[in-house]
Amino acid sequence: MLPHVSIIVPCYNVAAYVDECLNSLVRQTLRNIEIICINDGSTDDTRAHLLRWKEKDSRIILLEQQNAGVSAARNAGLDAARGLYVGFVDPDDYVDPEMYSRLFSAALEHDADIVECGNHVFADSSAQLIEGKRRSPSRHFEQDASPDSFFRDSIWGKMDICVWSKLFRKSMLDAHGLRFNVNLKSGAEDETFRLMAVPHASRLLFIPDCLYYYRLMRSGSLSRHCHASTYFKCVQEFQRLMYVVDYWKEHGWQNEGLFAYGVRKIRPFFVSKRPLFHQMTAVEQQSLLDWWHLFYQKAEGARFLSVLLDRDRQLVELLNSAQTPASGWGRILLAAFSLIPGQKGRYYSCKRMLAHHFSQAPSDSSQTENAPPQTPFDTRPPSL
CATH class of the missing domain: 3.90.550.10 (Spore Coat Polysaccharide Biosynthesis Protein SpsA; Chain A)
Known part of the structure; x- marks a missing residue:
């Protein structure tokens, strides 16, 4: 039996x-x-x-x-x-x-x-x-x-x-x-x-x-304590999301729910009390943004953007259009708005972090020698 x-x-x-x-x-x-x-x-x-x-x-x-x-x-x-x-x-x-x-x-x-x-x-x-x-x-x-x-x-x-x-x-x-x-x-x-x-x-x-x-939280539990770098944790989440997106597309299940789920999962990387994005080097930050754009493309974000809640849609639009403020006055406003309590302030903090990243981003390929070390699987996003 x-x-x-x-x-x-x-x-x-x-x-x-x-x-x-x-x-x-x-x-x-x-x-x-x-x-x-x-x-x-x-x-x-x-x-x-x-x-x-x-x-x-x-x-x-x-x-x-x-x-x-x-x-x-x-x-x-x-x-x-x-x-x-x-x-x-x-x-x-x-x-x-x-x-x-x-x-x-x-x-x-x-x-x-x-x-x-x-x-x-x-x-x-x-x-x-x-x-x-x-x-x-x-x-x-x-x-x-x-x-x-x-x-x-x-x-x-x-x-x-x-x-x-x-x-x-x-x-x-x-x-x-x-x-x-x-x-x-x-x-x-x-x-x-x-x-x-x-x-x-x-x-x-x-x-x-x-x-x-x-x-x-038992001491020493590998399943409940992650010692990987901040950057690697974020990359692994994108790799996981990409794996699921590929599986769903293969079975014809692609829909707005999966895209919304993905945005919700990566949101804390950029908008939280202690954003992980802020803890990374400029090279790591650019790599993470490349991962974001790849996820947005594969999960058909342009098609499903309108179904997101307001704060999630704002984050997506910010990640897709991030750029350095045109003037010093713009930087001052960002710094001021980032002090606003709650989600609105965190949104401006994220915008400020992204602006700082683009102002500090390497301008030539000589910076690649500072790229983060390789992990058990490649942390670099595939080419778009």
Whole structure:
């Protein structure tokens, strides 16, 4: 008999946490499950813990691989999974004993392609629940969802970006060859997978039960702490957006919702209390603007500009027409307006930063020797 649910647990150096996680999984009231643990080249005692659990419970399957990251580990689990539905658990979290029973029953009741529950958040230092971060939107079922409803009043806007609060129909994932992008790091892999999987799912269900317990900011967690440079973080977000745009265009899903989503994701780079753009070198700033123009072109921004909210449209127009103020008086006005409180002041601060960038931008190719160092994949945007 095939398992009702396959639970995939990628493990890297989590010896201090994995026992609590696996204890919560083997105690599930849904008994017909398989628990696929992937030891991703751990250098601590993680493997020894996993071997002991494998001896205790025959439902635990242990896969071994050299360290390749969480996405590669999850993909290995997906390739091995035999369940009707697939779920993901991070090894430093734990779940309610009834989590997969409730999710699976709800999925069967509604014949759902994806079903999601709510979650608790607890502090690593004290294990105390942080009530202000608990997530539990109301129950909702959509039986004819489509990419056209993205960024509108639909379950799309209620679903969390993380994969660990969901069950995915395994046959749907396999039919479309859905796997995680191994080049995306620091949490970007979850949201990208969601934006690839959800458009294929026409029957989406949310149940409000808080069944997953997410550990907040444990020391050393690679998934919750990003040590990459400010510039690289921004570039990776553009690369992720471009990857999703290409996937949607390939499937004929291109729409204004995806463009609006992209603008909303990059907005903090330019308009926020501490804009990341301001922290970059002139060469990095120009590269980021090149990435913006490439995204604008590929996501058909000119076609969808009118659907944006006013503040988002203002940002787009500013990025597309940024230039140095014509006079010293213009610079003085920008400096004054940037002191206005709230969003209006931040908008003028962004305009001022862009003006400063263009006034300082290198005028010849000799400046390329100061280009930022290469990262695991090229940070330079492809030619327009």
